[in-house]
Amino acid sequence: MRFIAITLIVHGPHPLTGEVKTTTARLREVVDNAVLAEELGFDGFGVGERHERPFISSSPPVVLSHIAAKTSRIRLFTAVTTLSLLDPVRAFEDYSTLDHLSGGRLELIIGKGNGAAQAKLFHVTAEDQWERNREGYELFRRLWREDSVTWTGRFRPGLREAEALPRPLQRPIRVWHGSATSKDSVELAAKWGDPLFSANVTNPVEPYAELIDHYRERWAFHGHDPADAVVGAGSAGYYAARTSQEAVETYRPIYEARLALFRKAGLDPVFPTLEDAIERGSILVGSPRQIVDKVHRYHERFGHEVMHIAADADGLTDKQHRAALELFQSEIAPVLRRDIPSRPFPGPAVTA
Template sequence: MRFLMITLIVHAPHPVTGVRKSTYDRFREVVDNALIAEELGFDGFGVGERHERPFISSSPPVVLSHIAALTSRIRLFTAVTTLSLLDPVRAYEDYATLDHLSAGRLELIIGKGNGTAQRELFHVTSEDQWDRNAESYELFRRLWREEKVTATPRFRPRLTEAEVWPRPLQQPIRVWHGSATSRESVDLAARYGDPLFSANVTNAIEPYAELVRHYRERWAEYGHDPAAAVVGAGSAGYYADRRSQDAVAAYRPVFEGQLAFQRRLGLEPVFPTLEDFVERSSALIGSPQQIIEKVHRYHEQFGHSVMHLHADAGGLTDAQHRDSLELFQSDIAPVLRREIPDPPWGWGPVTPEPVSAIPEG
């Protein structure tokens, strides 16, 4: 099994103290967490894309390019690239450039995105967002693979023998499809033989497990080898301590602060108590053994081989956050790596072809 740390770069008041960091400090925190992820041995670091408050993750290519310059091993993910809002030509240019700057460590998780405000910002309607997502992905996919593209898309101007530069380093790039509640994303992933990443953070397991089952069914119907279907899954929160009682006690003020924040936004919490959150959500809070057992319970439903943890402290102190991540790598990850298989592909960076010398004259 492989493990990612992911941030949506929420820019909100601290759930316990109520203090909100400056934008500069929040971005600095994201970069520091990426460096911690590489230092501690995580396999990937992901940055989301949102175009509305309270998020400041509107430009993941820029953030990931900076992280790429400061790291050498960890794979870099988008989580998710909102192709329903983007011109696929411009998205291709950004990510083909980042592919080179990261030495082939880039992977994309795409999706239509969530949120009414960002949809309105880009003049995308609830009726056409799925069609836009599918069209943008199909064109992005062709641009990545073909040196010249002719196409008559519905949502952007026609392309005629279009050449788009730079050509990418990875050929092809791995693209995951992020899915929270919809069968459209699941079907698109299955159609193209791409891996699926279940959001799996808002509700209990049942609706997500149903979508994963649908993905595997559609995968087989499209003629792909059932053994080659790959699923990743998120987690709603993480904090581990040697004793489960200590983990729950440390996380309680964080949960209560998050609960209050949801209610200020007018949202009715799905999990009204911490005990319910620990029991029924995908949150991993407790002793190492409890967390290992819970991941296995989810694996029985999803069959996933990649999992993400939140990169942000989210209300924990910096010391608590780091100690908990170190405990994950020392006591939890080795067991899960041993007991749950990896995806059926390599995980290291691409080795670029040597550049031929330019002859004199």
């Protein structure tokens, strides 16, 4: 199994102290966490894309470019690139440039995005967002592979023998399709023979497992070898300590602060207690052995070979955050890497 640390760059009050970092400090913290992830041995680091409060992750290629300059080995992920909102030509130019600057370490996770603000900022509606995502990806895919593209679509002006520069380093690049609840992303991934990344954050295991099962069915329907399907899955939070009691005691106030935010927003939490979240959800809180066992249970249902954990401290102190990540890499990751086979991440297909 391989592991990536992901941040959506939430920018809000500290869940326990109420302190709010400056935007500059929060963005620098993201870069520092990426450097730490590489130092500790994570395979990848991901930056989300959101266009509304409480996130400040509206420009993943800029953040990832800075991370690329501070690191040398770790794979760089988007989580997710919202192609339903973006001009695919401009997105190609940004990410092709980043591909070179990172030495071919870029991997994209694409999706339609979510949130009401995108309709106001980009005039993308619930009625057309899936079709925009599909059309945007299919053009983006061609731009990455073809030196000259002639194309017509619904949502942007057509292209005639268009050349988009710079030409990318990785040819082709691997593109994952992020999926939370809809079969549209699953179908797009299966059609093009691309890997699927299940959000696996909000709900119990079954809805996500059903989507992954559907992906594998559609993968075979489109004529792909079932052995070639690749699945990744997320998690809803992470804190490991030597004993489960210590882990739960430390993480409980953080989780209860999260519940309070849900209720303040008028939302009913799916898991009303930390114990319920540990039992039925994807949150990874406990001893190393408990977390290993839980990932194994999810793997039995998903068959995934890549997993993400939260990159942010999320209310932990810096010391607690680092200690938990070190424990992950020293006692959890080695067991899961041994027990769950995974294919290597791709590298650049060309070197000049």
